[in-house]
Amino acid sequence: MSTATIDDAFRDQVEPLRREITAHCYRMLGSVHEAEDLVQETYLRAWRAFDSFEGRSSVRTWLYRIATNACLTALEQSQRRPLPTGLGQPNSSPVGELESRPELPWLEPLPDSLVWGEPDVDPAEQAVTSDNIRLAFVAALQLLTPKQRAVLILRDVLAWRASEVAKALEISEAAVNSALQRARAQVAEHAPERPELPDDDRSRQLLDRYLAAFHDYNVDRIVELLTEDAVWEMPPFTGWFRGHKDIRHLMTAQCPAKGPGDMRLLPTSANGQPAFGAYHRGPDGVYRAFQLQQLSIGPDGIDHVACYFDLTLFAKFGLPEALAEE
Missing domain, CATH: 3.10.450.50 (Nuclear Transport Factor 2; Chain: A,)
Structure with a gap:
């Protein structure tokens, strides 16, 4: 297969997944700036390996596996990204000088345009929903270890089987189930399910x-x-x-x-x-x-x-x- 043919096949199969891979990297990292960088890293890794892709899983699963491990590598050198409410301190008095810590890596918002594109796209047809990228949920993810974060997202957001997660992260199924139990408890405490919103x-x-x-x-x-x-x-x-x-x-x-x-x-x-x-x-x-x-x-x-x-x-x-x- 020629290089041009490989490039075309790669583009046709992975480009439609870019928006949901962006959301995935954002959930893992809590930063729109870093998420965009990791999407580029994911696509570069995938392009280099595409000619050896054997189709034992779907391209989507394969790409998510690459993205997850790229994010985990990035998180080895990164601090978690909290909001002020995630620093573990009580609410503040509005009297007095405000303390600013611009050097801390803060949680960032994710523009809807990066994951849904045009406003007339039917949300029901999207792999990303407002619930799985809502700010409280992503903030709660930042309280987890990177491995717990990956397990929760792959199991509860993407609905992967425990065996698939274990293979992607190179850990045992028992380790997956243990990490998932702890992660679910943390997220339930800090980001409980939202009640029905007003019309x-x-x-x-x-x-x-x-x-x-x-x-x-x-x-x-x-x-x-x-x-x-x-x-x-x-x-x-x-x-x-x-x-x-x-x-x-x-x-x-x-x-x-x-x-x-x-x-x-x-x-x-x-x-x-x-x-x-x-x-x-x-x-x-x-x-x-x-x-x-x-x-x-x-x-x-x-x-x-x-x-x-x-x-x-x-x-x-x-x-x-x-x-x-x-």
Whole structure:
């Protein structure tokens, strides 16, 4: 078989899997930046080995095996990626200086466009679902050892048999079952299954009100849209805040926005959840990237907001660095 023929056959069989392999690497690593790098590494390894692929498993299974082991190799040199709530400290007081730790590798959001592409694609036809990439689930995965993480994903997300996982990871089936039991207990504790979400119309109305409240920078109206025990966290700041009183105090005391027109939001989506690029108006009237907000909506309203101050994420989401004056 000629090199050109091999290249064409390789491309035809593996390219349709790129989006779900991206989601897989993201679950393992907790970083969209690292996930994209590992997808490239996976495809390079697969291309080099493709002419010797004997078809004893599906191409999909073969590619996932390569991706998993590439991620495990990368994780040998990496720290886990938490959110502030995953650091093991109690919720913070909004009074006083905020501690920033930009040197820590923080959990990052995953743009929906990388795993679902065009918005009119039927989610039912996708290998990636919003539940298996939701932020709380991926955050809980980061509490596991890399091997436990791989076992849980391969068994519970991809529905592999224990024997398949054992072969891919080169461990015994007993070791697979033991790791799976421990991993399931950890994830159940830190990312319990979500209750039924409000219907699309209710969610859309809630998000419209949230966007309008931020444009007016009306802190009371923003906080009213949150549940009573909502959590607000802001990596790389290590503190996290719970409940209306503390979140209201935090926004009033710490945010540079003070009144109508100081902030603008552009809608996007991450991990199957609504998100906004937030822009703050400078003295020159230009709105510059400020933070990326990711919202979790439960039956009673917005129950979690993660605000990421890593401005390199804006490019990953296709968001501009600045907006013109209104």
